[in-house]
Amino acid sequence: KQEVTQIPAALSVPEGENLVLNCSFTDSAIYNLQWFRQDPGKGLTSLLLIQSSQREQTSGRLNASLDKSSGRSTLYIAASQPGDSATYLCAVVGVSAGKSTFGDGTTLTVKP
Amino acid sequence: EPEVTQTPSHQVTQMGQEVILRCVPISNHLYFYWYRQILGQKVEFLVSFYNNEISEKSEIFDDQFSVERPDGSNFTLKIRSTKLEDSAMYFCASSQERGSNQPQHFGDGTRLSIL
Numbered sequence: 001k002q003e004v005t006q007i008p009a010a011l012s013v014p015e016g017e018n019l020v021l022n023c024s025f026t027d028s029a030i031y032n033l034q035w036f037r038q039d040p041g042k043g044l045t046s047l048l049l050i051q052s053s054q055r056e057q058t059s060g061r062l063n064a065s066l067d068k069s070s071g072r073s074t075l076y077i078a079a080s081q082p083g084d085s086a087t088y089l090c091a092v093v094g095v096s097a098g099k100s101t102f103g104d105g106t107t108l109t110v111k112p
Numbered sequence: 113e114p115e116v117t118q119t120p121s122h123q124v125t126q127m128g129q130e131v132i133l134r135c136v137p138i139s140n141h142l143y144f145y146w147y148r149q150i151l152g153q154k155v156e157f158l159v160s161f162y163n164n165e166i167s168e169k170s171e172i173f174d175d176q177f178s179v180e181r182p183d184g185s186n187f188t189l190k191i192r193s194t195k196l197e198d199s200a201m202y203f204c205a206s207s208q209e210r211g212s213n214q215p216q217h218f219g220d221g222t223r224l225s226i227l
Contacts, residue, residue, distance in 0.1 A: 034215055043220035044203065098143060098210035099168060102155040
């Protein structure tokens with residue numbers, strides 16, 4: 001059974017800092033991994049999708065990497081801004097089942 | 113860009129009542145999913161649906177739950193006799209293919225509150 005873990009659970013940084021969020025998964029047989037942003041009480045905003053054959057994806061100040069063999073992904077946020085404050089979720093789609101398995105998320109607070 | 117739309121955004125229902133949550137997946141997508149997120153907890157898989165039948169369901173998806181694609185556009189989740197613990201955000205998702213390089217596209221969710 002796929003398990004997804006995100007570390008840290010919460011992170012507070014001053015504006016302008018670069019930061020890394022971590023995601024690990026137990027079953028490396030995945031189709032892809034997605035990073036989402038979730039604001040309080042709101043839906044899921046897709047940030048980046050990394051296919052199993054890819055090593056990284058970039059979108060603006062966000063860079064996500066994937067090491068499938070070790071079951072790890074990182075989300076790098078450069079020059080953080082208060083508007084980046086949200087919960088960041090990672091989810092993997094396994095080969096054995098088409099569903100997404102989510103981590104608990106990292107709640108990020110960027111202080112002005 | 114095409115979106116998955118969910119209605120209503122917020123549903124308040126008395127315990128024991130039936131509720132139907134509605135979703136319109138992206139038009140050329142073939143795989144449909146329901147997830148739920150209890151407040152403060154992780155997003156959990158409920159059920160996947162393909163070719164007019166359930167392809168996988170979790171242990172959460174018991175006999176109180178059912179899904180249906182009543183026409184060519186809607187995908188519904190019905191909870192027959194709601195319980196307090198059914199209060200959660202329910203997300204619908206769709207994808208063009210199962211896995212591969214196609215992401216699952218999520219709707220904005222329906223917040224279900226059981227009184």
